[in-house]
Structure formats: structure tokens, C-alpha cells
Amino acid sequence: MTERSATSTASSGTTGGATHASGTAPGGTGPTPSSGAAGGTAPPAPPLGGPSSGPGPVTRRLGRRAQGRIADWITFVILGIGGIAMVAPLVWMFSTSLKTKAEVFALPPVWIPEIPQWETYVRMWENSYVLTGFQNSLVVATSVTVLGTITCSLAAFALAKMRLPGRNAIFVGLLTGIMIPFPTLMIPQFVMFSRIGWVDTLLPLIVPAIFGNVIVIFFLKQYLENVPNSIIEAAKIDGASYWQIFWRLIFPIIRPAVSAQFILWFMMVWNDYLAPILYLNTPERQTLQVVIANMNVQYATQRDYPLIMAASFVALLPILAVFLVFQRQIIESVALTGTKG
Amino acid sequence: MARSSRLHQAEHRWALAFVAAPVLGYVLFTAYPVGFALYTSMTQWNGLGAMRFIGLDNYVRLFGDQYFWQSMGNTVFYMVGIPIGLALSLALAIGMNRAIPLRSMLRTVYYVPVISSLAAIAILWQWAYNGDFGLVNQFLAWFGIDGPNWLASTVWAKPAIVIMLIWKGLGYSMILYLAAIQSVPRALYEAAELDGANGWQKFRTITLPMVRPVTFFLVVTQVIAGSQIFTEINIMTPTGGPEYSTASSVFHIWRQAFRYQDMGYGTAMAIMLGILILIITLVQFRLNQRNSFVLD
Numbered sequence: 001m002t003e004r005s006a007t008s009t010a011s012s013g014t015t016g017g018a019t020h021a022s023g024t025a026p027g028g029t030g031p032t033p034s035s036g037a038a039g040g041t042a043p044p045a046p047p048l049g050g051p052s053s054g055p056g057p058v059t060r061r062l063g064r065r066a067q068g069r070i071a072d073w074i075t076f077v078i079l080g081i082g083g084i085a086m087v088a089p090l091v092w093m094f095s096t097s098l099k100t101k102a103e104v105f106a107l108p109p110v111w112i113p114e115i116p117q118w119e120t121y122v123r124m125w126e127n128s129y130v131l132t133g134f135q136n137s138l139v140v141a142t143s144v145t146v147l148g149t150i151t152c153s154l155a156a157f158a159l160a161k162m163r164l165p166g167r168n169a170i171f172v173g174l175l176t177g178i179m180i181p182f183p184t185l186m187i188p189q190f191v192m193f194s195r196i197g198w199v200d201t202l203l204p205l206i207v208p209a210i211f212g213n214v215i216v217i218f219f220l221k222q223y224l225e226n227v228p229n230s231i232i233e234a235a236k237i238d239g240a241s242y243w244q245i246f247w248r249l250i251f252p253i254i255r256p257a258v259s260a261q262f263i264l265w266f267m268m269v270w271n272d273y274l275a276p277i278l279y280l281n282t283p284e285r286q287t288l289q290v291v292i293a294n295m296n297v298q299y300a301t302q303r304d305y306p307l308i309m310a311a312s313f314v315a316l317l318p319i320l321a322v323f324l325v326f327q328r329q330i331i332e333s334v335a336l337t338g339t340k341g
Numbered sequence: 342m343a344r345s346s347r348l349h350q351a352e353h354r355w356a357l358a359f360v361a362a363p364v365l366g367y368v369l370f371t372a373y374p375v376g377f378a379l380y381t382s383m384t385q386w387n388g389l390g391a392m393r394f395i396g397l398d399n400y401v402r403l404f405g406d407q408y409f410w411q412s413m414g415n416t417v418f419y420m421v422g423i424p425i426g427l428a429l430s431l432a433l434a435i436g437m438n439r440a441i442p443l444r445s446m447l448r449t450v451y452y453v454p455v456i457s458s459l460a461a462i463a464i465l466w467q468w469a470y471n472g473d474f475g476l477v478n479q480f481l482a483w484f485g486i487d488g489p490n491w492l493a494s495t496v497w498a499k500p501a502i503v504i505m506l507i508w509k510g511l512g513y514s515m516i517l518y519l520a521a522i523q524s525v526p527r528a529l530y531e532a533a534e535l536d537g538a539n540g541w542q543k544f545r546t547i548t549l550p551m552v553r554p555v556t557f558f559l560v561v562t563q564v565i566a567g568s569q570i571f572t573e574i575n576i577m578t579p580t581g582g583p584e585y586s587t588a589s590s591v592f593h594i595w596r597q598a599f600r601y602q603d604m605g606y607g608t609a610m611a612i613m614l615g616i617l618i619l620i621i622t623l624v625q626f627r628l629n630q631r632n633s634f635v636l637d
Contacts, residue, residue, distance in 0.1 A: 071439070072439050072440055072441050072442075073441075073442075075436045075439050075441050076441040076442050076443070078436065079433065079436050079437065079441065079447050080443075080447065082433070082451070083447050083450040083451060085508075086450050086451050086453065086454060086508070086511070086512070087450055087453065088476070089465055089466065089469055089476060089508075090453065090454070090457070090465070092465075092469070092476050093461075093465045096468070104474065105473075105474050107473075107474070108479075109474075109476075109479045151362045151363065152363070154359040154360075154362075155359055155360045155362065155363045157359060158355075158356040158357075158359035158360045159360060162352055162355065162356035162359070163349055163352045163353060163356065164352075164353055164356035164357060164360070165353065167356075170360060170364060173364075173367065174363055174364070174367055177367050177371040177372075179619060179622070180371060180375060180615060181565070181568075181569055181614070181615055181618055182569070183569055183571075183590075183591045183594060183595075183611050183614060183615075184375075184378065184611045184612060184614060184615035185370070185371065185374045185375070185378070186595075186611070187378065187381065187594075187598050187604055187607055187608045187611060188373075188374035188375075188377040188378045188381060188608070189370065189374050190388075190599075191377070191381075191388060191604070192373075192374065192377075194388070208366060208369075208370040210362075211362045211363055211365060211366025211367075211369070211370065212362050212363035212366055214363065217363060242352070242355040242356075242359075243355075246359075267456055270458070271457075271458040271459055271460070273459060273460045273571075273572040273575075273576075274571050274572060274591075274595075277575070278595075278599065289458055289459075289460040289461075290460075292460055292461060292464060293460050293463075293464070293575075293576050296464045296467070296576065297579065305468060308464060308468070309464075309465070309468070312458075312460075312461035312464045312465060313461070315458050315460065315461045316457050316458055316461050319456050319457070319458065320453070320456070320457070323452075323453070323456045324449075327449060330456070331448070331452065331516055334513065334516055334517070335516050335517060335519070335520035336520075
């Protein structure tokens, strides 16, 4: 599945900026047998040489193919070892969460706990702020992404497809905003929110974000540039209002792009740490990332590493689950944002 | 004519309504804070009481602040991981482009650290770097190496963080490189083969130039992100490390502003950081322009 997406991305990659967005359309809309057939067979490595590599003695070609296969296996072994190094810390995190305290400090190390201590997870859930942290993170991430996506889609529609004096100036103006890093804005924003009494609430994390994210607007605008104006004109002639055009026509068209950006944005908000530690002081109002960071400080002195690891593992789970389900869209839209050039 | 212009006016109004939120957001949460920051940076202020205007004193102070420069230096040190990570991920992408078994599974495996929460990852690695029971030293012990107590050592704390950053970012760069490699026209390689080019020559003359836009994108975005590194420092070394050896710029700013309530000075440093990031980014774009000119 993932192979297909990357290939469809790649196929549009050579033709430059604007066409990239259209590359998501076949990949993102689900069952597209044609693109699947094209990309499903893994493109062989260049040195392999396909049937098109011209005349040549059959034996030599077979020899090269065999060589290629050996090289593939060597590559596989190397990448496999690297892959183990990539997941080992995460596996170790999970295994530590199931250990007894004695096993945590055992030498030589224990990889598989003798009796998995599942009660650590129960303890974590009951004795700490993990549950409220989970709820708070969910509230922030959901409201930001749902409302923010609507804002961004509307703005992208206006900036890509509607007549508006100074449209480009507005867009360029918005883009200048992303050049200013958050650390430069964090102190004045903090002062603003503390003056209106929003410190220690979730509002400073939610409100600025629902006004829209320029990167998402940019991405959706690019995507919309490839939609022909004629269908919008046709809808206008049929007497549709702009709101109807957006809701009935534009939004369904950009849905694949929206869902990809939605997931990436959700991950970003869920995993955010700097803004939440600035604003949230009361433990039951903190987001999950802040809760686990505080648990890390608090329980390390008690050497309760299984509990810390259990909480950290739980903080990873939702995103890990989303990723495993939406792998294809996530990887594809990441590849798109980067290769735009 | 009159009718059509009225139609246009309606369209203008709707379009304006649709872009109103981001524009308003920009004014409220970017433009106004920037103006406010410029003023605050010229005051002595604890965030609550009266602001005392002191002109450029905060900026003068920052030049003499040993900790500011140390945290800047540390931040720059963390960026040595960027070229290492890029070289590794390009090699990985080339490997992943081959018809190897379990390809998509491997790709997922490399990508999992990327999507993982940085806070959780920082906690995990803090424990992995534990001198006595940590995963890293246990691994080194297999080879008879007695590893240091990483995060408590002035020498090893920064490299430890760099290793973690490389581990976390590898999958992301790999995916971008993979997409770029797959978009290289096959004909180029075939032509090179006919000319008798070997693997290394094909890599140097075709693959590397063709993935250059991605390299540029990654360098620019990773330098910007790297100059704002905070979470992992705050969690792994809550005091800024031994002798402040792991404190990053944002960590130092955060500490001055929110721990010591020195908002004016913190803001001045934050503005300085913003300006530096902007300059570095512009220089990179400049260099990129010149390089591509030479290459063409």
C-alpha cells in the first residue's frame, strides 16, 4: 500500500511545483486500480536493467540480475539491523513498563520481564493525572484541528479561486508570519493571555490555532490551483452561493489533502510541549506531554521507572495507532511537502 | 456592466469573509506580539509591575552574558547532527529504493520515531543514557566498552542529545529523499550506464544533483527547527546540564523569562534569536541560488 503512494508522488515529482498537488488526487482518493498497478510492482533498482536495457548476451544479463539480487539481500540485512536499532529503544520502553523495580535495575539486563506487571498500567491510570492529561490533549488537539481545518479550507478557497482585491498581497503577508519563530512570540503572547486571565486554561493553546495555520492554507491553496475554474463558474451559473460552492464542491475535492494535513496537524498539536508548559500550571489542567514530563521528575526520585515508561508509552499510543491506520496518507503528504522545491 | 461589478462586489465580500480569520489571527497573534516584543525588549520588566524603559540596555547586556553565548554555542553544536543525519538518510533512501524484502515494513519502522511524541522520546532516552542501567551502556558493554554517565558529563551530554536527534529525524529525511530518488528519470541512469559509469559515478553525477532541492529543503527546515530546540533539553537536563553544557538558546530564554521573571531581557534574547534565524535562512537561500547557477 505504501509503495504505491510514494511512487505516485514520485511520478509527478519531475514536473515541478504546481503539479505536485495533483499527485495526491489519485493516491488519496482511495481505490485507484490504475495507479496501483503502475506503482504496485516495486520499481527495480536502476542497475538491475529491465527488458528495455537493450541487446546483450542473455547470460550476462542473468549474471547482473543475480548480482543485483545479492546486493538487495545485503541491503536488506543492513537496513534490517538499522531498523532494529530504530525500534529497540521503543521496545525497551514498553518492556521496562512491564518490569518489576528489581528487574529494571538488574544486571545483566532483563529484556522480557518474567511476570509482566500489567498492574503498573492500572496504577498509572489511577494514581496520576494521566487520564486528565489525556482528556486535555484530546480537547486541544481535536478543537484545534477541526476548527482550524475549516478556517484554513475557507481561506485557501478564497485565496486560490475567488476574486479578491489584493489577494496575493494578503497571501504573501500571511507567509511572512511563518518566518517568525514561536520562541520570539512566546513572551508577548504569554503576557497577552495572562492579562485576559487565560493562563492555566486550555484557551491559549486553542484560540490562536483556530485562526488558521498558514502552512496548511498554503498546501490546500496549491492543491486548489489545479482545480479548473470552469466547474466553479458552472456552479455559480446554477445559482449556488459561495458557501454552497465551498461546502458542496470545493471541500469534497480537497478532502484528501485536508485529511492528510489534518493528521499531521493533529500529531503536531498532540506532541506539542513548549506552549503547554508555558501556560498550564495546575496538574489536572495539563496536557498529556506535560503530565508525563512532570511524572518523569517526580517518580524518578522514587526510582519508579516502570510507571514513567508506562505513562510515556501511553502518550505515544494514540498517534502510533493513527499512524498505522493512515500510514499511506501521512507518508505521502510528508513527501509532498518536502519535494515541492 | 453594472450587474457584473455588483456580482464581483458580492464575491469580494465573501472572499474577504473567508480569509478574515487567518488575517485577524495574523494581526492578533503575530503582528501585535512582534510590536509588543520590540517594545518589551527595551524595558526592564517582571511581567506584572510597571515597565521601566531602558533603551538598548538589554541588548548590550546580552553581548556580555556568558550564558547567552554558551547556550548559543550549544545550539550550534546540536546542528552537527544535521549533515550526519542527512548523509545517513540518503544512504537509507537509496537502500530502500532497491527491491528489498519487507520494504514497506522497514520504512514504517524507520518512521515510527518521527511521529512519536518528543516528550516521551526524551524521557525514554534520558533513561537509556543512564550510566549504570541504561540501554546505551548495556549495548556498549557487549563490545567491552565502559560507557560514560552520558547526561552528567560535560563532554558527552551534547553528543548524547545529537545521537538522539539523529535517531528521531532519520525516517523523515529518508522519506523525502526516497520520493526525490524515485522521481529521477530512469533514462538518465540508463544513459550513464551506456557510457560505462560505475555506481559511485552515477551517484555523484545523477542522484546527488537530482536530490539537491530536497537537501536544500531539509537543511533549511532543520536549521530553523534546530535553532529552536527546547523540549528534549528541558526534559533530559532540567537544569541545563552539567555547567550549563546542554542549555539551548530557547532553554536559556525560557529560564530567564519564566523562571527568573526577567521578561524584558528574555524578549531581547528572543528577538536576537529570531533575527539570527532569519539571517541564516536568507544566507542559505542566497548560497543555494549561487550554487544552482554554477551547476547549470
